[in-house]
Every structure is written in C-alpha cells, then in structure tokens.
Amino acid sequence: MASLKFHAPQLLAGSAWLTYGRLQPAATHALLYGFAVPAGLGVVLWLTARLGRVPLQLPGVAFVGGVVWNLGVKLGLLGILVGDSTGYEWLEMPRYAAPIVFAGYSLVAVSALLTFKDRRESQLYVSQWFVLAAVFWFPWIFSTAELLVSFAPLRGVMPTVVAWWYAGNLANLWFGFIGLAILFYLLPTLLNRPLYSQYHAMLAFWVLVLFGGGCGIPQSAPLPAWMPGVSTVCSLFTLVAVVAVAINLYRTSASGRPDGSPFPFALVVFSATAYVVAGFLNSAAALPSVAAITDFTFFTPARTQLWVYGFFGVAVFAAMYHILPRVLGFALPSSRLVKLHAGCAMTGLALSVAALASGGLAQGRGLNDPEVAFLEALRPGLMALRLSTLGDLLIFAGQLALCLNLAAALVGWCRRGFLPVLAAAAKPDAVEAGR
Amino acid sequence: MNRGPYLFLGVFCAMALSWVGLILQPQLQIGWGRQETNVLNTLELYPQARPGLAQQGLQVYRSLGCATCHSRQIRQTGASFDVGLTGAGTNVPELVQAILKVKPDLTPAQATQQAERLPAILVASVDKATADAAVTNLSVGGAKAVANLVALGPDIARGWGSGRSVAADYLFEQPALLGSQRVGPDLANVGLRMPGRAWHFLHLYDPRAVVPGSVMPPYRFLFEARKVGAKPSPEVLRLSGPTPKFDAGGTRTNWTTPESIQLTAAAAPPSGFEIVPTDDAQALVAYLLSLRTDVPLFERPLSAALAPPGAGTTNVVVTPAPAPAPTPAPAP
Numbered sequence: 001m002a003s004l005k006f007h008a009p010q011l012l013a014g015s016a017w018l019t020y021g022r023l024q025p026a027a028t029h030a031l032l033y034g035f036a037v038p039a040g041l042g043v044v045l046w047l048t049a050r051l052g053r054v055p056l057q058l059p060g061v062a063f064v065g066g067v068v069w070n071l072g073v074k075l076g077l078l079g080i081l082v083g084d085s086t087g088y089e090w091l092e093m094p095r096y097a098a099p100i101v102f103a104g105y106s107l108v109a110v111s112a113l114l115t116f117k118d119r120r121e122s123q124l125y126v127s128q129w130f131v132l133a134a135v136f137w138f139p140w141i142f143s144t145a146e147l148l149v150s151f152a153p154l155r156g157v158m159p160t161v162v163a164w165w166y167a168g169n170l171a172n173l174w175f176g177f178i179g180l181a182i183l184f185y186l187l188p189t190l191l192n193r194p195l196y197s198q199y200h201a202m203l204a205f206w207v208l209v210l211f212g213g214g215c216g217i218p219q220s221a222p223l224p225a226w227m228p229g230v231s232t233v234c235s236l237f238t239l240v241a242v243v244a245v246a247i248n249l250y251r252t253s254a255s256g257r258p259d260g261s262p263f264p265f266a267l268v269v270f271s272a273t274a275y276v277v278a279g280f281l282n283s284a285a286a287l288p289s290v291a292a293i294t295d296f297t298f299f300t301p302a303r304t305q306l307w308v309y310g311f312f313g314v315a316v317f318a319a320m321y322h323i324l325p326r327v328l329g330f331a332l333p334s335s336r337l338v339k340l341h342a343g344c345a346m347t348g349l350a351l352s353v354a355a356l357a358s359g360g361l362a363q364g365r366g367l368n369d370p371e372v373a374f375l376e377a378l379r380p381g382l383m384a385l386r387l388s389t390l391g392d393l394l395i396f397a398g399q400l401a402l403c404l405n406l407a408a409a410l411v412g413w414c415r416r417g418f419l420p421v422l423a424a425a426a427k428p429d430a431v432e433a434g435r
Numbered sequence: 436m437n438r439g440p441y442l443f444l445g446v447f448c449a450m451a452l453s454w455v456g457l458i459l460q461p462q463l464q465i466g467w468g469r470q471e472t473n474v475l476n477t478l479e480l481y482p483q484a485r486p487g488l489a490q491q492g493l494q495v496y497r498s499l500g501c502a503t504c505h506s507r508q509i510r511q512t513g514a515s516f517d518v519g520l521t522g523a524g525t526n527v528p529e530l531v532q533a534i535l536k537v538k539p540d541l542t543p544a545q546a547t548q549q550a551e552r553l554p555a556i557l558v559a560s561v562d563k564a565t566a567d568a569a570v571t572n573l574s575v576g577g578a579k580a581v582a583n584l585v586a587l588g589p590d591i592a593r594g595w596g597s598g599r600s601v602a603a604d605y606l607f608e609q610p611a612l613l614g615s616q617r618v619g620p621d622l623a624n625v626g627l628r629m630p631g632r633a634w635h636f637l638h639l640y641d642p643r644a645v646v647p648g649s650v651m652p653p654y655r656f657l658f659e660a661r662k663v664g665a666k667p668s669p670e671v672l673r674l675s676g677p678t679p680k681f682d683a684g685g686t687r688t689n690w691t692t693p694e695s696i697q698l699t700a701a702a703a704p705p706s707g708f709e710i711v712p713t714d715d716a717q718a719l720v721a722y723l724l725s726l727r728t729d730v731p732l733f734e735r736p737l738s739a740a741l742a743p744p745g746a747g748t749t750n751v752v753v754t755p756a757p758a759p760a761p762t763p764a765p766a767p
Binding site: 019020021022024025083084085086087088089133136137140144148149153154155156157158159160161162164165168169173206209210212213214216217218220221222223224227230231234292295296297298300301367368369370374375378381382 | 446452458468497502604606607
C-alpha cells in the first residue's frame, strides 16, 4: 500500500504520520509481525498437536500469548507511525513494544513445547524437526537482536550487522523452516502418499541449520571484506538444501492428483515453486558480481516479497484452508471466496515480484552506468513499482475475500457453540490475516 | 537409546555458528574500534563526534525514515593510479629523457613541454606497479613525482564520494542508518555535495522546486507559515534571488544562469506569510551538512579531496601514506 505514494509524491504530504519513510517500515512491520509470524505460530500449534497425536496443551496460555503478541505488534505499529522506529530493517519496532511481543511469543511457544513433550506418536516426522528448531530459534535471535540494537546498543555499524544477522536468521531459519514444515506435511497429506525421502529432508535440515543463519550480510556492506564473503559462501551452501527440497517435493508430487478441493494443493505447488525460485535468486544476489547490480534496487524487495509472501505466506494460506475445516468442524462458508483469494494472491504476487525484479535489474544497470542520470536510472524501477502496486491491490482484494470468509466462518462457529480446543490456534491468524 | 539431548545440542551448536561468525567475531574486530588517524595528516582523528544539533538531526532522520530511500554507503570497485610530476628538479634534460622513457610515444619537444608545465599528470589509470616504476624513473636530478590513487566505481563516478565507505565512518552513529535502497541518491557525502543550509531547507520544503522531477515527498510539516513581522525571521526560506538547481544525481544544472525558484502551487505560502523551518528541520539540515566521508584512512586510501561540483579540478597530488606499523588494524 505504501507503494501508492510513488504515483504522487505530493499526496498525504501534509502529515508526518503518513510520510513514505514511516509508512514503508510500518508496512514491513505489519507484514512480518502482524501477519507472517502469528499465522506461522498458529500453524505451528496445529502441526505440533496433529503430528504428536495429542490435544494442544495449555490452550488458554497460547490464546493469551496470541493476544499479547498482537497488542505488542499494534503498539509497535503505532510507534513507527509516530516516529519511534529504530531505523533498522526488520527490527523497526520501538523498544517499548519488543518485550510485549517477546512475552506473547514465549507464551505461545510454551504451549507448543508442552504439546510436543506430551506427544503420543514416538516416531518424529521431518516437519516436527523444522518446527521445533524454529520455535526455539526465534527467542534467541529476537532477544539477541533487541538487546544489541535497542536496549544496550553496540557501537557504530555493529547494530546494523546484528540486524542483518537477525533478518537472515528470521528469513531462513524461521520463515524457511516453518514454511518447509508445512510443505513437507501438506503435500503428502493432500496426495495421500508418503514423502519421497526423509533423508533428502534431513539433508536440507542440516544444511540449513549450519549455513542458513550466515546469509544476512549484503555484499555492499561497509565492513571488512570477509563478512560479506562468509554470507556469499553460506548462501551458496543453502542451494544444496533448495535442490534437496525441490527433488523431494517434485518426486513426492509426481503424477499425483489431490483428492478433494484443488486449492490447498495449488497453493502448495505455488509456495514450493516460490521457495525454489527465491532460493536461487537469494544465492545469486549473494554473488558479488550480481550484487553490484542488484543491491540498492527494487530487486531486493522483490526477493523479500517472494520469500516472505510467495513462499511462506502462501504455504500458510494452504495450511489454513487445510486446517480450518478440521478445527471448525465444518467446511468454510464459501468455496468461491477461497478460489478468489487463492487466484488473487497468486496472480498478484507473480505480477508484483516479476515487475519488481525486472525493474530492479534495469534500475541497477542504469545506476551502474555513471553516464545515465540518476532519475533516468530510477525510471524503470518506478515503472515496476506501479505494476507491483497493481499486484499488491490484487493481493489486498484476495485478503479481503479471506477475511470475509473467515468472518463468516467465525460467525457460523459461534452459532454452533462448538468449541474445539484447537480453535485457539487459529485465532491469531484470523485477527491479523488481513493486516 | 535416547539421542534427543545430543541431537538438540548438535542443532543448537550448528545454529549458533552464525552467531559466533557474524556477531561475536565482528564485534571483536570492529565493535571496539577507536578513532583512527587520518593517514595524510597525523594530527587529525577520524571520525569526530557530530555537534549536538546534528546529533538531534540524526534522530529526525531516523524518525522520518529517510533511510528507507537513501543509502549512506559508497561502493568502490577498485583503484587505479595516476603518475603526477610536481617538481622539475635541477637537471631538466635528464628529466626529459626520463619522461620519454615513461611515455615513449611523446616527441622530445613534447616531453620538454611537459617538464615545463607543472604540476601535471603524466600517466593516467595504471596499476600500482607501473605507477611505482614510473615514479622511480622520473625521480631524477631532484625531480618530484608522485603516484596518485584514484578510487573507481560507478558510485564514485557519480560524485557521491571519493572512496569506499568503511566501518569507521559510522563509529559515532547511533543508530547507523546505512539504507538498502537508492530511490534517492546516496547521502554519504551530501554535506560536501550540496551547497548549504538555504538549499536544503528549500529542497525539504518543496523538492520539485529545486530538483525538477524529484520523487521525494515534500516535508512541509517540518516548516511553519508565520505572518511576516516587522522584520523577516532569520531563517526564513529565501524564495527569490539566485538559487542553485541540481538534477537528482547531484549535478548542478544552472551554474551559468542562476534563476529564481518557482514553488509548486501547493507549497506557496499565502501572501503576507513567510515559511520558517522548525527546530526539527534545523536539526535535520545540520545533520545532512555534517555528512562527509572524504577522510583518507588506512582501509580507505585516498589521494585527492572530493572537489565540489563545478569548482574546477584542482590537482591535489599527495602520495598515500605507507601502511602504518603492524597494529591490529582491520582488514581493508
């Protein structure tokens, strides 16, 4: 939505609250912490309970955690709009919001971990590995980052390094792991056949655990050269995991037909494709020769959008459409709205990402040629931004469809007075899904 | 056999590797960095803490999210060397011979001419070894020759800086907002590139008035319209008289024909009112004016100072100082 501002820079200029420099970080904050993380947490609770064949432990604690989390995120959003952002990407939330968010996460995590501990299924499935690692990892990276960036900030450029490390970890080891857990669970379930290879999945797991966290430092960083170098190496190693996942999912789904509604399946396929494409783009952008063109352009937001929204977000949507009927005990009120949401989300994303990526490349080529005037070099980027706004509007329309459907489902659910324990898990998603 | 705890430990250690590599180790290397010595002038320490108003300006910069669109880091792709002759010494015929050895394509007459017009760049864009050899060859009979380092890269060619940004540049920045987008030009040296307070106020108030086609949103809320009193406020926006104009890349477009600026319709104050910058605007501009990274350091060897646009190219020819004694200096 912030991209609307580029059509008319004069628009909304009268108010400090709504200036682009605040709207853009606020939008990032809302996407990450208002939608992606709580939606992921909801799926985590459900997967932990389902794969452990045990009801959710302490559902009340998880519910309170979800509420606390949302309060913290909203406070943070307000804080960014009044100008209290920390200024570090992906850690924009002001200092006072962070402990609330952290407390909310901890409560949900406690419920998830107790559920895992009480599991009745002794055989661990790969998805549980991914989920467990991610659930443990977030408090560690978040507290480290908040401590070293906001509460006891390191000197000079170091908080930026910490923020890059945090963003790389959150992307690869939280969104990446939970997204993969969903794909590894949903694809075999929807197709009603076993995963092609547990070993491929474990290979991906260990490679990501070792190298996934080291990818955050951009090549342009004004740091001693070994630091971006480490990130290049780590990014290239993660390709092993991407290829292993691609083979695994492809072999699992080969010539398979889902029974039932095609939409969770279509979303899963889209999400898996986005994972592979984004994985390759991320590794490519970590090569110094490519980064010389793509850094500082719209190529970077294109990669982020493909990863956070195209891969992770769509996987979460697929999971929601799979989970919600089971949690609620009845099918979602409108299958047409599901169709509309899935269609809008996938088209909008593809449009937005393709526009930003190609526009970013053109912009990067222009910026690298000192003969091209700056505004001239920016022009393809702005063009891409206009196209991506169209994509964002499509996504937004899809979200409205989702909200409408969820609202209808909630009404139906209340009317039936049916209270499955797991409903608490779906709650945070429902509140924030429309960001 | 219960392997759970070992597996848990193994996963934790594997994940913690990135913490050791990208937080602990960088902190050990650059986290306790101190002010460095300017390698051209050993008395000057770099960086210097910004004055108070500029410090407040950094908070305005952070709060308004300027870093969303503006990077503050210069990339350098490499370096080349120019060989300059600064003094002819006493033995001119020998120097002419030396020049002919360095530049075999010159005629003796041209070489003599070269030896008389000093200082001059004799050889441009060569590598370090060639430059050093040329300096040795030219240093005959008291003649003075220097190898002048020229940083390369598109950012530098655009005039955004004279050399790469290094960690030391941000030592006193809290927060250090490096930015990851270039929707607007890089600001690492904006204090050197742009001509001063009045221009910055105008640009913040109405970007398109001074940079045609700018996509920067106007920051009119940093200004207030006041009724003109008995005499104008000291910091009032100067809306008439010659104002330098720039294209968005920072190249001045009207050096020859200064013109009055035309505010866009929405920005023009009602008659009888004047536009006065608020404290926030004053602080922000003080901060922007304090942004410069043209100091030569061990990890950023530079030879020539960044010349202000259009000020004519003065050949400040200085040799990069030799590497300092083996102190635990950060790798370049």
